[in-house]
Amino acid sequence: MKRKLRYVPPDTLEDLAREAMVTLFRLSRREALANPExxxxxxxxxxxxxxxxxxxxxxxxxxxxxxxxxxxxxxxGAVDATGVDxxxxxxxxxxxxxxxxxxxxxxxxxxxxxxQSWTAVAKRLQIRHxxxxxxxxxxxQQVRELAYAQRGPVWxxxxxxxxx
Amino acid sequence: xxxxSANAHDWALRRLLAxxxxxxxxxxxxxxxxxxxxxxxxxxxxxxLKPVAGTSALHLPASLIATWSxxxxxxxxxxxxxxxxxxxxxxxxRAALDFAGSDPAMPAPAGDDASRPATRRAGERTHRVWFxxxxxxxxxxxxxxxxxxxxxxxxxxxxxxxxxxxxxxxxEFALDSLTTGxxxxxxxxxxxxxxKPIDVGAVTxxxxxxxxxxxxxxxxxxxxxxxxxxxxxxxDGRELASxxxxxxxxGDAIRLRPEGRLEAGDYDLRFALDPAAAGEPSLVWFYRLRxx
Numbered sequence: 001m002k003r004k005l006r007y008v009p010p011d012t013l014e015d016l017a018r019e020a021m022v023t024l025f026r027l028s029r030r031e032a033l034a035n036p037e038x039x040x041x042x043x044x045x046x047x048x049x050x051x052x053x054x055x056x057x058x059x060x061x062x063x064x065x066x067x068x069x070x071x072x073x074x075x076x077g078a079v080d081a082t083g084v085d086x087x088x089x090x091x092x093x094x095x096x097x098x099x100x101x102x103x104x105x106x107x108x109x110x111x112x113x114x115x116q117s118w119t120a121v122a123k124r125l126q127i128r129h130x131x132x133x134x135x136x137x138x139x140x141q142q143v144r145e146l147a148y149a150q151r152g153p154v155w156x157x158x159x160x161x162x163x164x
Numbered sequence: 165x166x167x168x169s170a171n172a173h174d175w176a177l178r179r180l181l182a183x184x185x186x187x188x189x190x191x192x193x194x195x196x197x198x199x200x201x202x203x204x205x206x207x208x209x210x211x212x213l214k215p216v217a218g219t220s221a222l223h224l225p226a227s228l229i230a231t232w233s234x235x236x237x238x239x240x241x242x243x244x245x246x247x248x249x250x251x252x253x254x255x256x257x258r259a260a261l262d263f264a265g266s267d268p269a270m271p272a273p274a275g276d277d278a279s280r281p282a283t284r285r286a287g288e289r290t291h292r293v294w295f296x297x298x299x300x301x302x303x304x305x306x307x308x309x310x311x312x313x314x315x316x317x318x319x320x321x322x323x324x325x326x327x328x329x330x331x332x333x334x335x336e337f338a339l340d341s342l343t344t345g346x347x348x349x350x351x352x353x354x355x356x357x358x359x360k361p362i363d364v365g366a367v368t369x370x371x372x373x374x375x376x377x378x379x380x381x382x383x384x385x386x387x388x389x390x391x392x393x394x395x396x397x398x399x400d401g402r403e404l405a406s407x408x409x410x411x412x413x414x415g416d417a418i419r420l421r422p423e424g425r426l427e428a429g430d431y432d433l434r435f436a437l438d439p440a441a442a443g444e445p446s447l448v449w450f451y452r453l454r455x456x
Contacts, residue, residue: 019230088225096246149448152240163182
């Protein structure tokens with residue numbers, strides 16, 4: 001990890017290594033890992049790339065080519081500077097909210113966050129594509145209302161990223 | 165790549181994050197999915213937004229667990245409650261926190277001196293930034309409230325808000341609900357309201373848009389009428405115009421009158437009512453308006 005992210009301070013590297021290890025730990029609790037060394041190396045790669053994207057802010061998450069050697073400057077805003085993946089945290093908060101208030105929305109959200117494709121969600125749930133999207137629009141409106149009504153770093157991030 | 169397809173590609177790129185978060189409006193979503201179908205570049209940019217294989221958004225993000233002591237302390241309000249509730253019932257997340265060397269309990273909110281870890285370097289600065297940001301916002305809000313209270317004339321009688329960020333939409337209150345072309349707003353409700361936008365037709369500076377308010381947007385008592393109501397018109401989350409007044413001044417119907425013609429598209433109209441008692445959250449209602 002240190003070789004991949006040469007300009008990242010040691011404390012941040014420590015956080016990133018912990019993040020990779022937490023994911024490995026979780027996977028190991030769910031199933032027996034056939035090749036943990038390879039998986040660990042893959043997770044380290046993924047964490048390094050995700051870190052670079054986070055440091056570049058919301059738009060940076062979508063860069064296809066990343067220069068891992070370039071010096072990184074954290075994006076404006078204190079939240080991302082803590083090293084939390086705000087998109088992941090946003091998804092978690094949305095799912096938890098639906099878990100408490102709207103189970104059908106939770107099912108749709110969980111499927112979509114895993115698949116990143118409404119077509120795939122429709123196929124998996126055996127519902128027409130247009131029906132899934134119609135159902136989801138009601139859920140999405142709830143999220144939008146929360147994002148404007150609530151305070152806190154997650155909603156602030158969503159507003160700053162202009163996704164609500 | 166032709167100019168048209170390049171524009172379509174740029175348009176799609178700007179919407180990938182909202183798509184990944186599941187928050188793209190229906191019409192744009194359909195258009196983007198069509199583009200994704202034929203654009204391997206966009207598909208490749210979307211794939212890193214997928215969770216790592218075998219993990220799920222149903223559990224606390226690994227990046228939050230890895231930075232738990234300083235990042236969880238920054239969470240506020242509902243997001244904090246949700247994380248706390250999840251932690252109470254999820255053995256897996258508690259075990260992951262334990263594995264990462266963190267106490268599997270929510271740290272006290274940022275700003276609480278007793279909770280601040282003595283040895284965290286960058287996190288300390290982050291706490292201070294949040295502390296000052298929240299403190300300054302509170303002070304600014306207090307000063308603004310005092311100014312409005314001390315100088316009510318600053319809210320001019322024709323309904324224009326002197327403090328609005330944009331003055332190209334005028335707000336008129338207490339209209340006759342029988343005004344021609346008036347659109348009746350449905351009863352607000354967080355759960356019950358359909359997401360379908362309300363068609364308000366074309367909106368020009370001649371007649372503007374007249375909205376008949378439902379009973380829930382009329383004060384139930386004289387005391388409630390004194391509470392402050394902020395009405396904001398937004399587009400794509402961006403504030404276009406805002407007006408602050410007392411609850412009772414709304415009357416039966418309101419009119420929003422732009423200087424020219426409102427561009428066609430979807431707008432959000434937000435009503436935010438100050439709480440009845442200090443410490444409670446504001447009541448907020450949204451309406452999605454479709455302008456033709």
